[in-house]
Amino acid sequence: xxxxxxTPGPRRARVISKKAVLPWLFLAPGLLLALVFKFLPxxxxxxxxxxxxxxxxxxxxxxxxNYTRVLTDHRFQxxxxxxxxxxxxxxxxxxAAGFLLALLLEGQARSLKIIRTxxxxxxxxxxxxxxxxxxxxxxxxxxxxxxxxxxxxxxxxVPYLDNPDTALWATTAMGIWMLAPYNMVIxxxxxxxxxxxxxxxxxxxxxxxxxxxxxxxxxxxxxALGIVLTLAAxxxxxxxxxxxxxxxxxxxxxxxxWMTRAYTLGFSRNDIGGASAASVLLLCVTLLLTVTVNYFRxxxxxx
Amino acid sequence: MSAPAIDPVxxxxxxxxxxxxxxxxxxxxxxxxxxxxxxxxxxxxWALRVLLCALALGxxxxxxxxxxxxxxxxxxxxxxxxxxxxxxxxxNFQVAGExxxxxxxxxxxxxxxxxxxxxxxxxxxxxxxxxxxxxRGQALILTLFMLTxxxxxxxxxxxxxxxxxxxxxxxxxxxxxxxGVILPLGAWGFxxxxxxxxxxxxxxxxxxxxxxxxxGELRMLWQVILPLCKPAxxxxxxxxxxxxxxxxxxxxxxxxxPTDYTVTVxxxxxxxxxxxxxxxxxxxxxxxxxxSLIVYLLLQRSLVTGITAGATKG
Numbered sequence: 001x002x003x004x005x006x007t008p009g010p011r012r013a014r015v016i017s018k019k020a021v022l023p024w025l026f027l028a029p030g031l032l033l034a035l036v037f038k039f040l041p042x043x044x045x046x047x048x049x050x051x052x053x054x055x056x057x058x059x060x061x062x063x064x065x066n067y068t069r070v071l072t073d074h075r076f077q078x079x080x081x082x083x084x085x086x087x088x089x090x091x092x093x094x095x096a097a098g099f100l101l102a103l104l105l106e107g108q109a110r111s112l113k114i115i116r117t118x119x120x121x122x123x124x125x126x127x128x129x130x131x132x133x134x135x136x137x138x139x140x141x142x143x144x145x146x147x148x149x150x151x152x153x154x155x156x157x158v159p160y161l162d163n164p165d166t167a168l169w170a171t172t173a174m175g176i177w178m179l180a181p182y183n184m185v186i187x188x189x190x191x192x193x194x195x196x197x198x199x200x201x202x203x204x205x206x207x208x209x210x211x212x213x214x215x216x217x218x219x220x221x222x223x224a225l226g227i228v229l230t231l232a233a234x235x236x237x238x239x240x241x242x243x244x245x246x247x248x249x250x251x252x253x254x255x256x257x258w259m260t261r262a263y264t265l266g267f268s269r270n271d272i273g274g275a276s277a278a279s280v281l282l283l284c285v286t287l288l289l290t291v292t293v294n295y296f297r298x299x300x301x302x303x
Numbered sequence: 304m305s306a307p308a309i310d311p312v313x314x315x316x317x318x319x320x321x322x323x324x325x326x327x328x329x330x331x332x333x334x335x336x337x338x339x340x341x342x343x344x345x346x347x348x349w350a351l352r353v354l355l356c357a358l359a360l361g362x363x364x365x366x367x368x369x370x371x372x373x374x375x376x377x378x379x380x381x382x383x384x385x386x387x388x389x390x391x392x393x394x395n396f397q398v399a400g401e402x403x404x405x406x407x408x409x410x411x412x413x414x415x416x417x418x419x420x421x422x423x424x425x426x427x428x429x430x431x432x433x434x435x436x437x438x439r440g441q442a443l444i445l446t447l448f449m450l451t452x453x454x455x456x457x458x459x460x461x462x463x464x465x466x467x468x469x470x471x472x473x474x475x476x477x478x479x480x481x482x483g484v485i486l487p488l489g490a491w492g493f494x495x496x497x498x499x500x501x502x503x504x505x506x507x508x509x510x511x512x513x514x515x516x517x518x519g520e521l522r523m524l525w526q527v528i529l530p531l532c533k534p535a536x537x538x539x540x541x542x543x544x545x546x547x548x549x550x551x552x553x554x555x556x557x558x559x560x561p562t563d564y565t566v567t568v569x570x571x572x573x574x575x576x577x578x579x580x581x582x583x584x585x586x587x588x589x590x591x592x593x594x595s596l597i598v599y600l601l602l603q604r605s606l607v608t609g610i611t612a613g614a615t616k617g
Binding site: 020022023024026027029030031033034036037038039040041042044045048101103104105106107108109112115117118119120121122123124125126127128129132133135136137145177180181182185186189191194196199200203209212213216217234238240241244245259262263266267272275276279280282283286287290 | 447
């Protein structure tokens with residue numbers, strides 16, 4: 001180490017410049033890929049959102065026309081509503097179900113670990129596979145898996161995905177099913193950090209189970225819940241594959257969400273300007289949400 | 304962003320305090336181990352828990368059994384979905400094979416293998432620079448990599464498809480090649496983050512000792528740092544694999560025609576084919592499911608650790 005300090009001037013300078021270049025050589029591949037395939041498309045998306053994109057004819061600057069067109073389109077307004085219903089339903093339902101699962105499956109026993117492994121399967125399964133699974137489970141006649149279950153209770157078959165009134169809820173249910181075990185893992189990690197002596201002390205004071213959950217467990221896992229909520233909300237806003245595979249946006253557009261609409265605009269209708277505007281709007285909402293939640297998290301919890 | 308360094312092996316996972324409190328646990332009554340105070344001894348509460356666990360398994364795991372049994376059933380439609388196959392047969396897989404499912408599966412394997420390899424190499428190199436070197440603009444670079452994680456594929460899908468059709472400067476058309484899927488997956492903020500945090504914890508003495516022995520940068524990374532990073536590489540590898548296998552939109556927009564699809568995307572081709580029944584779709588689903596299942600069952604600890612680590616960083 002001291003050798004470096006005592007080396008004569010010119011050689012030392014060369015060492016320093018070599019040292020300065022080295023990290024950038026290691027960073028280059030990652031930065032290049034991120035630049036070309038992430039940030040360039042993002043910039044291009046923002047750029048294109050101000051143009052009427054016409055292949056072979058050249059793009060024409062239209063200012064905010066694409067944005068006003070997208071925002072005033074009543075189909076797009078419907079789509080925002082669906083996205084909110086789906087996103088909020090998936091997030092809250094997924095958290096509630098994940099919390100209940102975590103409370104049920106908390107513990108060190110080997111059997112519990114095996115059950116946790118099995119319950120976690122929906123998370124590792126590719127979304128497209130889950131979509132195909134659920135399409136068959138939702139089979140509309142009385143012999144579909146879920147409908148035959150309903151039949152046991154004497155309830156008639158429900159055409160889950162073929163009815164505009166039920167399709168969005170059926171999609172939300174699938175979303176909850178996919179999210180709940182993921183949330184369970186994060187909440188379980190939060191539960192593992194709860195101070196056991198608090199439970200003991202509470203038991204000595206003769207506190208009821210509900211009070212114990214309310215005053216010890218919930219405050220302790222609040223940071224974990226905050227994270228789970230942020231992740232779920234962002235995921236809910238940009239939901240695409242789930243809907244695209246399960247319903248394709250139908251029937252009658254009843255499950256069309258923000259991203260499936262942007263996809264249709266861009267790839268089927270060739271309205272690249274409009275699709276870009278819709279995507280940029282979604283990006284802004286996502287960023288706004290992230291920043292807001294982070295702000296409240298920093299203010300609320302010290303962690 | 305500068306939360307306490309993550310050691311993926313020791314991050315609080317479900318079973319974290321086990322080692323530390325294993326001795327203490329036996330002396331403490333079991334009812335304080337869980338938030339609900341479940342008891343291990345048979346009784347009404349125990350029976351309730353068993354019942355609820357069965358319900359949870361029924362809801363979250365049983366559908367997978369019906370998929371497997373349906374794929375081996377002679378005639379699977381909505382009606383015959385059950386836990387045991389009717390007249391077990393491999394016919395569905397044979398028909399799915401005739402529809403080219405193994406070609407799609409091959410595409411998937413090439414993309415998952417190549418994508419994961421590229422991702423690990425690229426992210427390891429970046430993490431090494433970020434963790435073991437000091438340079439100007441370090442915080443900015445780290446933020447850039449984090450942004451790649453926050454920038455959803457969905458949002459950049461349309462311009463990305465234009466970029467894939469004509470890569471700027473070099474002017475290559477990546478559509479219809481596996482590179483169109485593999486290259487965009489190369490820089491993944493999550494892997495960079497996990498590896499950087501892990502590498503930061505490696506004691507400087509090890510590196511200094513090697514440097515005195517005249518070890519160069521690449522050998523340092525390959526022979527000194529990487530062997531110590533195996534747990535973090537495991538986490539990044541498992542999550543990377545699951546993430547790549549789950550890709551839907553990217554293979555869809557990077558494909559020139561349906562023969563370029565991955566197996567997960569190709570399921571929709573099977574489904575819309577009027578000549579095949581749902582048994583064949585289920586066979587395709589099983590083929591698409593098995594690799595991630597194997598990876599999960601072999602490396603589930605790394606996966607769960609990674610999810611918890613990723614979440615606390617979110």
